[in-house]
Amino acid sequence: MIGLVVLAIFISMIILAIFTIFNRDLPHSVILFMGFGLGSVVLFFLFSAPDVALTEAVIGTGASSVVLLVTLLQVRPKERKR
Amino acid sequence: MSILYFIAIPLLASFLTLFFKNYLRYISVAINAILLVLAYFIIENLPITENLSFDSPLAISFVLTKGSAFFMTLFIGISFLFSLYNITQNSRRDIFILTNMLLIGVIGLVLSGDIFNIYIFFEISSITAYILTSLNRDAKAYNGAIKYMIIGSIASIFLLIAIITIYLNIGTLNLITIGERFGYMGANTQFLVLLSLFIGFGIKTEIFPLNFWAVDIYQATSSKINTLFSSILSKAYIFVFFHIAYLWNVDSKYLLFTAMIGVISFGIAEVSSLTSKDTKRVFAYSTLGQLGVLFIGFSYNNITIMTGAIFLVFMHSITKLMLFLSLDILEQRFGQSSIEIFKQFKSPFLIIIFIIGFLSLLGLPPFGGFIAKLTILSGLAGVGAYIMMGAILVISLVEAVYLFRLLSYTKDTQPKVKISIPLLQKAILASIAFAIIYFGIFPNALLDISQQVASSIIGGVHV
Amino acid sequence: MSLKQKISIQSILVSLVVSIMTIILLGVLLNFTTSFEPTLGNELLRINANNTKSANAVTSVVTYFRGFDTLGEVTILFLSIFGVGLGLKGFKDKLNIFSYENTLLKIGVDTLFPIIILFGIYVIIHGHLSPGGGFQGGVIIASGFLLMFLAKGDDLNINHKILELIESLSGAGFILIALLGLLVTDRFLGNFLPLGEVGKLFSGGVIPLIYIFVGIKVSAEITALLEYFIRIKDVR
Amino acid sequence: MLDSFNQTPFLHSVITIGSFLILLIGLVGALSKKNLFKIFLSLAIAESSLFIYFIGMHFSIGKIAPIVTNKVTEFSNDMVDPIPQAMILTTIVIGIAVLSLALSFIISYYKLTGKMRIDDMNELGEDK
Numbered sequence A: 001m002i003g004l005v006v007l008a009i010f011i012s013m014i015i016l017a018i019f020t021i022f023n024r025d026l027p028h029s030v031i032l033f034m035g036f037g038l039g040s041v042v043l044f045f046l047f048s049a050p051d052v053a054l055t056e057a058v059i060g061t062g063a064s065s066v067v068l069l070v071t072l073l074q075v076r077p078k079e080r081k082r
Numbered sequence B: 001m002s003i004l005y006f007i008a009i010p011l012l013a014s015f016l017t018l019f020f021k022n023y024l025r026y027i028s029v030a031i032n033a034i035l036l037v038l039a040y041f042i043i044e045n046l047p048i049t050e051n052l053s054f055d056s057p058l059a060i061s062f063v064l065t066k067g068s069a070f071f072m073t074l075f076i077g078i079s080f081l082f083s084l085y086n087i088t089q090n091s092r093r094d095i096f097i098l099t100n101m102l103l104i105g106v107i108g109l110v111l112s113g114d115i116f117n118i119y120i121f122f123e124i125s126s127i128t129a130y131i132l133t134s135l136n137r138d139a140k141a142y143n144g145a146i147k148y149m150i151i152g153s154i155a156s157i158f159l160l161i162a163i164i165t166i167y168l169n170i171g172t173l174n175l176i177t178i179g180e181r182f183g184y185m186g187a188n189t190q191f192l193v194l195l196s197l198f199i200g201f202g203i204k205t206e207i208f209p210l211n212f213w214a215v216d217i218y219q220a221t222s223s224k225i226n227t228l229f230s231s232i233l234s235k236a237y238i239f240v241f242f243h244i245a246y247l248w249n250v251d252s253k254y255l256l257f258t259a260m261i262g263v264i265s266f267g268i269a270e271v272s273s274l275t276s277k278d279t280k281r282v283f284a285y286s287t288l289g290q291l292g293v294l295f296i297g298f299s300y301n302n303i304t305i306m307t308g309a310i311f312l313v314f315m316h317s318i319t320k321l322m323l324f325l326s327l328d329i330l331e332q333r334f335g336q337s338s339i340e341i342f343k344q345f346k347s348p349f350l351i352i353i354f355i356i357g358f359l360s361l362l363g364l365p366p367f368g369g370f371i372a373k374l375t376i377l378s379g380l381a382g383v384g385a386y387i388m389m390g391a392i393l394v395i396s397l398v399e400a401v402y403l404f405r406l407l408s409y410t411k412d413t414q415p416k417v418k419i420s421i422p423l424l425q426k427a428i429l430a431s432i433a434f435a436i437i438y439f440g441i442f443p444n445a446l447l448d449i450s451q452q453v454a455s456s457i458i459g460g461v462h463v
Numbered sequence C: 001m002s003l004k005q006k007i008s009i010q011s012i013l014v015s016l017v018v019s020i021m022t023i024i025l026l027g028v029l030l031n032f033t034t035s036f037e038p039t040l041g042n043e044l045l046r047i048n049a050n051n052t053k054s055a056n057a058v059t060s061v062v063t064y065f066r067g068f069d070t071l072g073e074v075t076i077l078f079l080s081i082f083g084v085g086l087g088l089k090g091f092k093d094k095l096n097i098f099s100y101e102n103t104l105l106k107i108g109v110d111t112l113f114p115i116i117i118l119f120g121i122y123v124i125i126h127g128h129l130s131p132g133g134g135f136q137g138g139v140i141i142a143s144g145f146l147l148m149f150l151a152k153g154d155d156l157n158i159n160h161k162i163l164e165l166i167e168s169l170s171g172a173g174f175i176l177i178a179l180l181g182l183l184v185t186d187r188f189l190g191n192f193l194p195l196g197e198v199g200k201l202f203s204g205g206v207i208p209l210i211y212i213f214v215g216i217k218v219s220a221e222i223t224a225l226l227e228y229f230i231r232i233k234d235v236r
Numbered sequence D: 001m002l003d004s005f006n007q008t009p010f011l012h013s014v015i016t017i018g019s020f021l022i023l024l025i026g027l028v029g030a031l032s033k034k035n036l037f038k039i040f041l042s043l044a045i046a047e048s049s050l051f052i053y054f055i056g057m058h059f060s061i062g063k064i065a066p067i068v069t070n071k072v073t074e075f076s077n078d079m080v081d082p083i084p085q086a087m088i089l090t091t092i093v094i095g096i097a098v099l100s101l102a103l104s105f106i107i108s109y110y111k112l113t114g115k116m117r118i119d120d121m122n123e124l125g126e127d128k
Helices: A002-021 A026-046 A050-073 B005-015 B021-045 B066-086 B093-111 B115-136 B139-170 B175-184 B187-204 B214-220 B223-247 B252-275 B279-299 B303-334 B348-362 B368-382 B386-409 B423-441 B444-459 C009-030 C040-051 C057-065 C067-088 C103-125 C134-155 C160-185 C207-230 D002-006 D008-032 D036-057 D082-113
Strands: B048-051 B061-064 C092-096 C231-234
Touching (some): A002 A026, A002 D036, A026 A050, A050 C057, A050 C207, B005 B093, B005 C160, B021 B066, B021 B093, B061 B093, B066 B093, B066 B423, B093 B115, B093 B223, B093 C067, B115 B139, B115 C067, B115 D082, B139 B214, B139 D008, B175 B223, B187 B223, B214 B279, B223 B252, B223 B303, B252 B386, B279 B368, B303 B348, B303 B444, B348 B423, C057 C067, C092 C134, C103 C207, C134 C207, D008 D036, D036 D082
Antiparallel strands (some): B048 B061, C092 C231
């Protein structure tokens, strides 16, 4: 089953990546980026890499999303839509 | 004695800056002096291979050959002069940490014998460079820093692609083992690895198709910081790039390609500098041009050309150190760096310094740059690369045009501002100028060292 | 799309390089054959049981076999947080923009905070036995502080001096362990402690010690990083 | 029929093509988007595609995590290679360091000039 699960996750990750980048609303992009990161966490877990999965969950997705969102709070609302 | 002290001492010092805030300028000089002394003692028993924590292919190893020792000593020496120049100003924690980190980054780059470890030091030196670019904290500086970060991130992605491809195909990270197994990879894979390495390091060595951003970076920062970029950082990347190429015995077509890139880079940089109205940009274009010449020199698998290139590395580093530090004095006085300031200052000392620097950059006798270019050209004649020789000579004429234009500005009859220079800074500049002339007249000792370094780089790691 | 906007020569060049790159990349990657055996990792798995006695092979690679990479990584984190501080300190700090006034949140965070810290410490000191370690645990601890910033608003002021002190001392501790290894075993980052038994808490020699220093350092650094970002910046 | 989906070659092709597409999306985004924030987001996506590729290609069906537990009592070649995992762990941490530094630069630049787009950045150049 793992092959199909990986395929499904990849398809959703590609869609999420496209929407992250070509979306006009920056806060939405960050949320989609978090979804993308979640996909890669699941992939790392499926690939028998629990250490990397934990790191990606905590640092790659968690901490970087917080930093990204807080950056957007510093910016005027008009600039958040591009 | 261990090689790792060269990394551990500056690293420990920069972690512990909190405890001696007011003495940082003296500590900086002291650290660089200690490292110079250590380098002097360690050079006697080369080559050294030191494994960290475990046996070699499994763990990281550090390799000190004549090549890497030369570059390491050069960087420490320049850093020493730089810290000495800074001693007349107030202690600044940011400058202290960043210069130390830059030193760690470049020493690690030239010494490390493990490709992923090289990536780590690549990142350390890049991040230091980003922060150094932003150090002025105005819109210009942040503009430069953001552009630098975008292009630098792309460079590290490509370097990572190269590392991943290597590990997937031949299952090792040690540079020497990769060299043994490099032939096992298919032709396409080799091409992919080399192209990724070229993009990754080419962006950092400011070579032609990838150097459109570099001049902006030089313009964004103060001249003092440009010293570090021009004299230390780009030299370290060039060494690593070609050291890897020779270690892995790459195809000779690849080296021909880098030589072509080098001559194109030289030409475009020198032509672009003709229209430049900012002194920092002029010097930056000159640096790009010289890096192009270095690319030519390093690309021929020939001991004479390589000797000239090593000589040029030394000469260009100290010359650019001198020129950018002199420009820093002018910039601090006038608050700007457009070429108009050459019409306004009055200081016979600085004019002499500039003349020596420019003539050495052009490669005229009796200065050090002449010997370097002469050796490269005679080596090129030896291998029959006459087109390359002609190209270098023609482009050097273009270089002469803009450097003499700058000098002619000093003869302008505008009201002049007198510049006073502290004695220590004067002494540093004068001693560098003396070194340039000395090595121009008595080049044999340095040529001998350069030849040993060159044979070490061409011959691989154990020589 | 924005591609239609003015395209300079530079972007044409870059996209040319990238497109050549991608064509080759796909060509090479699809023809991917079996990897060279044995890889470093296979050899490493063979000797790991006897040489480090750490139950988690990834941890023994991160902190022992490639411990120098980790030292560099810690340096990078230190450098980047230093750079962030250098840039953002120049602005006048105002309110905490991240806070959210809510009693429920306050009480909940008060309860959760010790548990999160405890969990972070658990992840750090069990780095050589189970997935996790200094980096992950450090960020977990920092996330506890993030919750505090969220709930407490401007009541919570973290002293940057103390964070810097913790950071510098733990960084120095890492290097001192490495230098101690150099003095005792003649190898930088060498193991100078008894190895113990696989699966026990006190095993693996210097590995847990290094990960504890990394954990302390990372938690202080990420907390400082978040603290820099959550204040409104104002141009002087 | 369904069996062939669970073989290692199929898995590896999925990983190769998928992560390649993500890398492409990331690089195209980084080079075509004009918003500074989006550029760094795209670079983060491009980088994480490399992580997935590297970890994924070292996994084949049936391999387990390189950790000794109560059930798995000794290290063997049935485990996945630990070195890529350690490398990726390092690279993820470097990634957030670079990202946060870039974001701090963007905040500073925005607060100083009010600009967020790369084609508005005109402080540097020949006539400045």
